[in-house]
Amino acid sequence: MPARPASRAAAVDVVVVGGGHCGLAMSQALSRRAVDHVVIERGDVGQAWRTERWNSLRLLTPNWMTRLPGQAYDGDDADGYMGAADVVAFLSGYADKFAAPVHTHTTVLHVAPAQGGYRVVTDRGEWHCRAVVLASGAFGLPVVPRVADAIPAGVQQVTAQAYRHPGQLREGGVLVVGASATGVQLAHEIHHSGRPVTLAVGEHVRLPRTYRGRDVQWWMLASGVLDQRIDEVDDAARARRVPSPQLVGTRERATLDLNALRRDGVSVVGRLMGVRDGKAQFSGSLRNVCALADLKMNRLLDRFDDWARCNGIDAEQPPERPAPTEVDAPPTLGMELGRDIRTVVWATGFRPDHSWLDLPQAFDRHGALLHDRGVVAPGLVVLGLPFLRRRKSSFIHGAEDDVRELAAHLVEHLDRTARRGVSLSIAAA
Amino acid sequence: MNHLQKSANNGVNVDALLGARAALTQTPEAARFTWRATSEWMNGTHSRTTVAGFHGLGAEQMHRQTFRFDVDHPEIFASEDNGATPVEYVLVGLAGCLSAGIAAVAQNRNIQLRSVKATLEGGMDVQGILGIDEKVRNGFDGIKVHYDIDADATAEQIAALVAQSQKRSAVFDVITNPTDVHVTVSKV
Numbered sequence: 294m295p296a297r298p299a300s301r302a303a304a305v306d307v308v309v310v311g312g313g314h315c316g317l318a319m320s321q322a323l324s325r326r327a328v329d330h331v332v333i334e335r336g337d338v339g340q341a342w343r344t345e346r347w348n349s350l351r352l353l354t355p356n357w358m359t360r361l362p363g364q365a366y367d368g369d370d371a372d373g374y375m376g377a378a379d380v381v382a383f384l385s386g387y388a389d390k391f392a393a394p395v396h397t398h399t400t401v402l403h404v405a406p407a408q409g410g411y412r413v414v415t416d417r418g419e420w421h422c423r424a425v426v427l428a429s430g431a432f433g434l435p436v437v438p439r440v441a442d443a444i445p446a447g448v449q450q451v452t453a454q455a456y457r458h459p460g461q462l463r464e465g466g467v468l469v470v471g472a473s474a475t476g477v478q479l480a481h482e483i484h485h486s487g488r489p490v491t492l493a494v495g496e497h498v499r500l501p502r503t504y505r506g507r508d509v510q511w512w513m514l515a516s517g518v519l520d521q522r523i524d525e526v527d528d529a530a531r532a533r534r535v536p537s538p539q540l541v542g543t544r545e546r547a548t549l550d551l552n553a554l555r556r557d558g559v560s561v562v563g564r565l566m567g568v569r570d571g572k573a574q575f576s577g578s579l580r581n582v583c584a585l586a587d588l589k590m591n592r593l594l595d596r597f598d599d600w601a602r603c604n605g606i607d608a609e610q611p612p613e614r615p616a617p618t619e620v621d622a623p624p625t626l627g628m629e630l631g632r633d634i635r636t637v638v639w640a641t642g643f644r645p646d647h648s649w650l651d652l653p654q655a656f657d658r659h660g661a662l663l664h665d666r667g668v669v670a671p672g673l674v675v676l677g678l679p680f681l682r683r684r685k686s687s688f689i690h691g692a693e694d695d696v697r698e699l700a701a702h703l704v705e706h707l708d709r710t711a712r713r714g715v716s717l718s719i720a721a722a
Numbered sequence: 723m724n725h726l727q728k729s730a731n732n733g734v735n736v737d738a739l740l741g742a743r744a745a746l747t748q749t750p751e752a753a754r755f756t757w758r759a760t761s762e763w764m765n766g767t768h769s770r771t772t773v774a775g776f777h778g779l780g781a782e783q784m785h786r787q788t789f790r791f792d793v794d795h796p797e798i799f800a801s802e803d804n805g806a807t808p809v810e811y812v813l814v815g816l817a818g819c820l821s822a823g824i825a826a827v828a829q830n831r832n833i834q835l836r837s838v839k840a841t842l843e844g845g846m847d848v849q850g851i852l853g854i855d856e857k858v859r860n861g862f863d864g865i866k867v868h869y870d871i872d873a874d875a876t877a878e879q880i881a882a883l884v885a886q887s888q889k890r891s892a893v894f895d896v897i898t899n900p901t902d903v904h905v906t907v908s909k910v
Contacts, residue, residue, distance in 0.1 A: 496889075567900040577898030581888040588882045623864055658750075 302412065302419040305331050306707055309426040310404070310413070312338045312395045314384055315676035316428035318361045318692040320393045322700035328707065332393055333415055335400040339384040341430055346377040348458050349482055351542035353474055354510050354688055361387055362693045372508065374542025380689075401429075405651035409710070410672055423710055424672035424703050427662075431678045431687050433646035437639045438470075443568035449636040453479065456638060459486030465635035466490075468573065468628070470565050472497040473536035476640035477549050481541070483638070484559050491628060492554060493575060495564035498538040499586040499618065502548045504597060506609030509540070516600040518593070519685040520694075523666060526680075533680045536642065551583065551618050562625045572627045573634065583618035590615070645678065667699050672706050674699045730834040730874070732825045739826060752780045761793075767801040768794040809862065813842040815893045820867065823887030833879060837872040865897065 307323060309316045312334030323330045334340060351374040352359065356366045359375060364387050375383065388395055396417070403414040410423035435452035444450060449463050453475045459482060469480040472494040484490040500509050513519045526532045541549040551561050563576035591614055598612045628634055647662050655662060655669050666682045667674050676695060677687055685691030746753040755778035761771040774788040792805030806814070817840050828835050843866045850858035871880050888894050 563898070569900065574900045578888065578894070581885055581894075584881070584885045585889060588878060588885060591878065 302421040304421050305329055306422060307331075307424045307426060307703060308333060308411070308413045308420050308422040309428055310401050311428035311430060312384075312388070312393070312397070313341060313428065313430055313677070314339075314361060314380075314689045315430075315692050315696070316426065317384060317388050317393055317395075318696040319426050319428060319676060319700060320395070321362050321387075321391050322696050323703075324391055324393070326700065326704055328700075328704060330394065331420065332395040333399050333401050333413070333420075334395050334397045337385075337397050338388045338393075338395060339381040341432070342377045342380045342384070345432075345454055347453070347456050347479070347482075349376075350478070351376050352380065352689070353537065353540045353542060354690065355508050355542070358510055358514065358688075358690045359383065360690050360693070362696060363387075364390065372546075373544070401649055403649055403651060406670075423707055424674075426699075426703070427647065427650070427669070427673070427675040428677060429646065431645050432643035434644050435639060436642040436644050438565075438641055440565060440567060441637075441639065444637055445568075445571050445630050448630050448634060451636065451638050453638065453640045454643070459483045459488065462486075462488060462638070463635045464488065466628075466633045467636045467638060468493060468565070468630075468634045469638045469640055471495070471536075471640035471642065472539065472551070473640065473642070474538060474540050477539045477551075477554060478541050479638055479640055480554055480559050481549055481557065484554075484557060488636075489558075489560070491560040491562055491625075491634065492551075493562050493565040493573075494551065494579060494582060495576070496536070496582050497586050498536055499550050499590045499615075500538040500540055500593075501550070501590075501615055502540060502543075502546045504594060505601075505612065508546065512597045512600075514685075515606075516597055518596070519683065519688075519691070521684045523680050523682055529680070532684075533678070535679070548615070550615070552616060555619060560625065561620065562628075568630065571630050573630050575624070575626050575628075577624070577626060579624045580620050583620055587617050667695060668702060672703070672710070674703060730829060730832045732829045732835050734826045734829040736826065736829045740830075752778075754778075764792075764804070765802075766794075767799070768792065768804045809844060809846065812862075812897070813844055813865070816865065816867065816891075816897060817842050819891045819893035820869075820884070820887050823891050824869070824871070824883050827883050827886045827890075828873065828875075831879070831883070833883065834874040835871065836874075837870070839870045841868045841870075842866070 306328055307330035309319050309323075309330060309332040312332050316332050316334070317338065320330065320332050337343060354374070355371065356368060356373050356375060357371040359366050366383075399415045399417045401413060401415050403412075404425055405412055407421060410421065411425045413420040413422060413425065435454040437452060441450060451461065456479060462483065465488060467483050467488045468491045469476050469483065470493045472492055476492060480490045480492040502509060504512055523529050523532065539550050541547065547553070555561055561579070563579035564582070565573055566576050567574040594612070594614065600606070601608055645662065647656075650662075652670065652673070655673075657663055662669060662675060662678075664675050664681075667676065669675055675681070676692065676699065679687045681687070682695045682698065683691060686695055755776065757776050759771050759773050761769050763769045771791045771793060772788060773785065773791070775782060775784050777783065791811065793808055793811065794804040795801035795807050796803045821838055821840060824838055825835060844862040845864050846862050847858045849855040850860040869884055871883070873880055875883070
């Protein structure tokens, strides 16, 4: 492991910010190419999985899919789904296996362009480097809509990032806002704790857990959907905004769509649009967002069937279509906050935290990082964002292809700048 | 979509719309529009609303002609029935918005439309507007829209057109979601 930086900046070719699955996969790729680098990790390897996940969380992908460059799942439950502690063990084993140069308990405070590359300031010293890899995750900060400001003070508010288990919540009604994987999972768990749950649903992605006897992720992978590249889609910005599908990883491989939640007694309402006189107002568009999700799911299942037919795949079961999503008639358009709803749980998405990156031109007017398939600027790449290069980019198994290509990009950048005679070890000496 | 051979013609200039979308992505301030109407009371429950100019693309714009709409109530409300009721104009707006969206989405998806017919119904308990029962709302308690569409497409593709049109409809949004309405008055 390279020496810790002393009072003066230490020189290294590449600084990788973040010791999660992406940062470690990049570290493995750089090690294989003998590129001098360090991985800066604010806590321990896989920190977000240790500290920022609810207790019952499991991956949306089965174990056999969970792999990183040079490491596949080798346990005895290939069809199961890892919990957060299993992911931590998987990542720690990976980092140990190739002796990743991880500097733990080191927080990056500031990254800015500098002579010949970048200056990385941490709470434990500075690094001068020729390239930086942003691998601090796509889900660092919870996104909470502005309507949160109008929620009456007496109502408890919890983000999905702070949520751990239902016992944190007051007794009484709970409004879960958002129907991605996070929202449906929290709604289900909280409802089973005895608190009546209302789920506010905007546009969402509906998927059955299994299709024709196989995990839906098997179909997504085998039919090439997960390998689809960002330059192959009509609207890249929209593709990157698609929420996570309504999936949960359970031993029963149960489907957790809106019909399943309704059967359980969860009240399904439209998107939370406003609060007026202490009353939450839900959109009247619920039927249409459900119709959109049903149509989209059925088109995907059509695609699986076409692919199976064209490739002579003998699935265990014939094609089937889940029942259309049912909606209350008429749907609930309003609820009293405080009386009907004692707690609001925001499952309204996450965004990456790049607040320490001092490169204003790298952000759009909404503060989102601009990049071309992961390349932010010369010698600056980002990993793990939704649909960064491929549909699978934000999944653990999605890191491998992106890392291979972006590591090659970095090596080329290092070679080119070295030929130009920009040598940081001299500049920084 | 551009790689598809364009054969459908629904009279919608999708290339112009997509061009505007691209241009307005770069200049978000030009995307701010203000739609206007002026109204004058005539007599009884009859008023006349006029639509002529609007603001958009950073400038004042004019319709090709001034449009006038007589608004009144039917004779069973002891009115003269000089025009459709205000709530019927809401249905007019919703139908116009959804059908325009269906045509535009169909054009973009290269689907030829032959016939698009909508039937709209807004249910209302007038005990609300008459102040008979405070628990009854003034407005519609629900709106039903039914489309009959003849097009070169499967039933699923047609359903997707109608769903996408709702997703992108301004009037659907105005009706289904709360909107801040600020009414002021001056004595003249």
